[in-house]
Amino acid sequence: MTEPARRIADYTRRLRWSLQAIPAEDRAGLVREIESHLADSLAVGPDSLDATMKAMGPPHALAARYVQEYRLAGALAEDRPAPLIGAMLVRSGRSVAAFGAVLAAMLLYLFALVLAAIVVAKPLFPGHVGLWRLPQQSAFGIFTDPPAGPEMMGLWVLPVALAGALACYALATLTLRRTGRHLLRRATA
Amino acid sequence: MDIGGWQSQLRKGAAELVLLSVLSRGEAYGLEILARIRAGGDLVSEGSLYPLLARLEKAGRITGRWELPVEGGNPRKYYRLTPEGADLAKAMTAAWVAFRTTITTLVEDQP
Numbered sequence: 279m280t281e282p283a284r285r286i287a288d289y290t291r292r293l294r295w296s297l298q299a300i301p302a303e304d305r306a307g308l309v310r311e312i313e314s315h316l317a318d319s320l321a322v323g324p325d326s327l328d329a330t331m332k333a334m335g336p337p338h339a340l341a342a343r344y345v346q347e348y349r350l351a352g353a354l355a356e357d358r359p360a361p362l363i364g365a366m367l368v369r370s371g372r373s374v375a376a377f378g379a380v381l382a383a384m385l386l387y388l389f390a391l392v393l394a395a396i397v398v399a400k401p402l403f404p405g406h407v408g409l410w411r412l413p414q415q416s417a418f419g420i421f422t423d424p425p426a427g428p429e430m431m432g433l434w435v436l437p438v439a440l441a442g443a444l445a446c447y448a449l450a451t452l453t454l455r456r457t458g459r460h461l462l463r464r465a466t467a
Numbered sequence: 468m469d470i471g472g473w474q475s476q477l478r479k480g481a482a483e484l485v486l487l488s489v490l491s492r493g494e495a496y497g498l499e500i501l502a503r504i505r506a507g508g509d510l511v512s513e514g515s516l517y518p519l520l521a522r523l524e525k526a527g528r529i530t531g532r533w534e535l536p537v538e539g540g541n542p543r544k545y546y547r548l549t550p551e552g553a554d555l556a557k558a559m560t561a562a563w564v565a566f567r568t569t570i571t572t573l574v575e576d577q578p
Contacts, residue, residue, distance in 0.1 A: 313541070334512075
């Protein structure tokens with residue numbers, strides 16, 4: 279293997295390694311395209327290969343651009359929370375908006391989870407789930423040792439908690455999508 | 468004032484429109500796309516072109532196919548606009564023309 283050919287092999291190997299976040303079948307195509315471009319540049323001359331590698335940037339930097347744009351676009355199309363959070367976390371180190379959106383969405387997903395647990399637990403442990411009004415403060419949720427006194431909501435806790443869970447889930451996903459689109463518009467190229 | 472940062476933002480905003488416009492002239496692979504863009508100015512680099520192509524393909528704006536050149540050499544991925552991509556290119560071009568007219572009026576036609 280000649281020296282320039284080794285440089286191309288080294289570059290694409292590092293690029294492939296850095297693109298782990300992208301599905302294998304897509305990853306192979308992305309790397310093959312870059313390899314083809316580098317080989318065409320080398321065919322023009324060693325200086326052309328140098329200029330192309332400089333314009334592409336280090337393999338990890340090129341991979342980061344792929345991963346960010348690709349995951350964000352892919353996640354937005356899928357609308358599932360996990361890829362959205364993953365894509366936003368990649369950016370949250372550099373963007374206050376992304377960091378805030380991820381934090382807010384995580385909290386909202388947590389609320390949704392707690393409210394969903396209330397819906398599941400109420401029919402199983404009716405005496406341990408609900409709303410109690412106490413002299414000092416009110417208590418709402420699931421209790422192993424429920425407060426003394428009458429429970430206020432009864433079975434009404436089911437629709438209320440279910441609506442709350444769905445609202446928190448929708449709001450969290452909306453927050454991620456809105457911020458995702460905003461970031462995507464800012465970082466098109 | 469950091470004019471370089473502002474210019475970089477301008478380039479980023481224009482890159483998608485430029486790429487779609489270039490592909491509206493016909494199918495092309497990465498190096499050809501860069502050559503077409505560079506014929507008009509240095510707007511997009513190798514480092515930003517390929518991630519942008521990947522995103523536009525993922526979003527269904529463009530579609531790619533692999534082909535081995537008849538003269539031999541490496542396989543090349545040729546891209547062309549999808550009908551959605553062509554519609555987007557038209558809409559973005561119309562928006563750009565309106566934007567350019569506004570900016571020209573506000574910035575360049577000052578007495």
